[in-house]
Amino acid sequence: MGETRLIQGRYRLLEVIGRGGMGEVWRARDESLGRHVAVKCLRPLGPHHDQSFTRVLRERFRREARVAAALQHRGVTVVHDFGEADGALFLVMELLQGRNLSQVLEDNKQHPLPVPDIVDIAEQVSAALAYTHRQGIVHRDLKPANIVRLTEGTVKICDFGIARLGADVGFTSRLTGTGVAMGTPHYMSPEQIGGDEVDQRSDLYSLGCVLYELATGVPPFDLGDAWAILVGHRDTPPEPPRTHRADLPAHLEQIILDLLAKLPEQRPRDAAEVGRRIGAARIVPAYVPTVIGAEPAAREARLPSWTHGITTGHKAAGAALRTPPPDAGAGLTGEWIARPATGPTPRPAPETPQDPPEEALAALAGRHDAGLSLGRLGRWAEAGEVHRAVTAEREHLLGPDHPDTLASRYEVAFTLSRSGRAADALREYTHVARVRERVLGAEHPDTLAARQETAYVLGRLGRPLEAHRVYTSVLAVRERILGADHPDTLRCRHNLAFNLSRLGRLEDSYRAARDVAEARARVLGPSHPDTLVTRYEVAYVLGQLGRWPEALDCYRRVAEARTRALGPDHPDTLAARYEIGISLGRLGRSAEALEVYRDLIEDRTRVDGPDHPETLRARHGLGVNLGRLGRWEEALAESQDVCAVRERALGPDHPDTLVSRREVAVGLGRLGRWADALTEHRAVADARERVLGADHPDTLAGRSDEAHCLEQLGRGREAVELYRRVAELRGRRESHGT
Structure with a gap:
């Protein structure tokens, strides 16, 4: 080879x-x-x-x-x-640009890592394991050499599925009669050592071994003899990490010890629980154990025959990827319509007479990574605060035009966008794009990334024509430099197709989305997640065209393909099921839609929790269809409950909260409570005007709802005046071509 x-x-x-x-x-x-x-x-x-x-x-x-x-x-x-x-x-x-944790420890001369780094790594690895375990996949060979920390702070697990393949051939997790020695035993669970069937809890034990080493500089059983290591994993309680490192927080030590429980049932329930406990430990000073271990059961003294002749191997070491050269291209990762990585880039010499202290820059890089971690957890308000503070300090130390300052400012914009503050996000993205174009050039990938995000928020602000102009200009550069079928080009084509529907060019949107789906199927495969997300978009446009039977069929095929490829509990599979409910409701099949939503709410609650935004979205759909069936008392109660949770979790001005509040108003009107309905519709319109602007289509729709309530209350003159104002704003908007 x-x-x-x-x-x-x-x-x-x-x-x-x-x-x-x-x-x-x-x-x-x-x-x-x-x-x-x-x-x-x-x-x-x-x-x-x-x-x-x-x-x-x-x-x-x-x-x-x-x-x-x-x-x-x-x-x-x-x-x-x-x-x-x-x-x-x-x-x-x-191709990853970064260092695996084995190399990180070697770079640190086997000294423990700082506690914030350990917490950040633990949170990210827990989130990745929680995702893969939901797909029914166990890694089986989790160790420092299989966990890579990228230069911008993202942590990735490598070799899923490969360990099991290696076991079949005979050169990893155990011997199969070929005489090939097993790899390092430093990170193996007791049940794996015993040759028993392993499940996700084996990965949690291995994670405990990794965190123990990051926290102390040595594995939990740092012995020279392989047999002694295996016996240690099986029979010997590990020394508490704080005996090696007194400054380690007690709550973090307890999490690690819980992960290292000998019996699987004594460990945390799943990786999601580990992530929650680590996240809670950031703000909760005292630790309350959630896992109570029993005494280990007596075990057979003899280890299985496959362990004979093994060597210890290297702890936290071994062959792994070197940092690739700067021209290494990135593949499709993470979110389907992913934002490009914008971590720190190589620093030019600052214009100040003296270089800023390296310790200060390193601390800021760590805080930048912490902000990214908060974002990955969906804690956008906290992430925004971190990024704003880091932006201010980087601007002071490096200058406003430095790539690192701009990287932090880009993240500020992203958190604003995710928090429903599209107008504020647009200001930040516009600034970052303008400065990057001047400093890096108009065709630099970071410049294009900022411009593409600018187009996205323009679309959300109801300015699709401006968004269209930006998308088409970015697409022209991507096609010329990367080619029509490059994943980044296809991603831009996908977003452009979506924006065409916002322009009302539904047939063009349908054709564009269909072409992208065909291209992605050709380049990536028909069942690749990126292909499926575009097929999902095709279904969406079919719905907008009123072709609901075709849309329903398309959503069902996407849901089936995602179930096969990603698993029944994957968020994208569940999203397709939600759209099946939408389509059934649009077809007047609300009784069937209710069943879809009830099943979906049960699954969303189990997977994500009762207050998760997607669980609440499914409950919102349930309430809408209760109303369609004329069950308005039930519909109103459901809408009020969902609205209260959304307001508490997302804030009163979040788009989802406002959608729920409008549904409350609709229910009140249907029950003849027009004065209460007017109050709610007016509050929705006022909030949308505050966030989106007076002439945004959603704001104008809210004002029309308000005018309808005035009519029902016999206040015709006020209603006519409000309708006239809405018509003027809509006409002014259309005359400006936005």
Whole structure:
């Protein structure tokens, strides 16, 4: 494999960047898409494997690789492709720019990491594990070398599905009679050592081992003899981390010890609970244990035969990816319509006479990463506060035009957008785009990223024509530089198709979305999440065109494909089910829609919790369809409850809160309570005017609702005056072409 410079006529191998027990990792160029990738070439199948075994293995490889490729989460390394060349199996993955935790510890001379770094890593790894475990996938080989921290602070887990493949071939988690020694035992769970069936709780034990080492500088059983390490995992309570490091917070120590419980049932319930406890520990000084361990059951003294002859291996070390060169391209990661990474970029020399202190810059980089972590947890208000503070300090130390200052200001804009403050977000994005264009150039990826986000918030502000102009100009550059089928180009084409529907160009939107779906199916595959998100958009436009039977059919096919590719509890699968309910309601099949929403609410509550925005969205849909069935008392009660929760969780001016408040007003009107309905409609319109502007379509719709209530109350003159004002604002808006 090492002599093959071009795999399958597409992936050109450039240099070896890692070696391990399973084979080699190459930096390569995807000649088809013009991007750099990592290609893991697994060890060729030897003559000791018979043909029937080889056939089974290849099929198993394809199945596991498909599972790995279907994982779409910010904290999981993306698998782009897989196949076989010259008798060796290979996987094509995104090329990461960063250091794995083994290298981070080595760089730190095996000293413990700062507590904020440990907490940040723990939160991100917990979130990634919670996602993959919901898909029914267990990693089985979680260790520092398989966790990479990117230069901008994102933490990613590598090699999902690969450990299980390695076990089949015989060169990872246990011996299979081939005589190949097992890898390091420092991070293995007791049940894995005993050869028992493992589940997600085995990954939690391994996470405990990793966090123990990050917190203390040594694994929980740092012994020279492999047998002693395995016995330690199985029988010996670990020394409390604070015996190695007195300044470690007690609550963090307790979380680590809970993860290291010998019996799976004594560990935290799941990775989501671990993440919640770590997040709570940021603000709660005292720790209250949630896992009460029992005495370990007596275990058989003899370890399984497969452990004989093993060596300890390296703790927190081993072959792994080097930091790739600056021109390494990024693949599709995280969110389907992802915002580009905007972490710190190489710093030019500041114009001040003296360089700012490195310690101060490092502290700001850590706080920037902490803000990103808060955002990943959906804590947008807190994330915004962090990013605003870091922006001010970076501006003071580095200047307002420095890339790091602009990176923080970009994140301020993103938190504003996610918090429903689109107008404020637009101001920030516009500033960042203008300065980046002057400093970095109009065609720099960071400039294009800021301009594309500007277009997005323009669309949300009801200014789709301006958004269209920005999208088309960004798209022209992306097509010229990257090509029509590059993922970043396709992402821009997708957003442009969505914006065409806002312009009322529904047929154009439908054709554009359909073309992007076909291109993504060709480039990425028909079941790739990015392909499915565009098919979802096709269904949305079909609904806007009134072609609801086709939309319903399309949403159902997307939901089925996402269930197969991502799992039934994946947020995107659940989102497609929500749209099925919308379509049924639009078709007058509200009784069926109620059943869809009831099932969806149950699943959303189980997966995300009762107060999650998507759980509340499903409850909102339930209330709407209760009203359609004439059950207005029930509909009003549901709407009032959802509105109260949204106001508490999201704020009174959040778009979702205002939608609920309007539904309350509709219910009051249907029950003849027009004075109360007027109060609610007026409050909605006032809030929208405050946030979106007086001439925004949503504001104007709210004023029309207000005028209708005035009519019902016999206040015709006021109603006519309000209708006239709405018509003037709408006409003025249309004359300006916005």
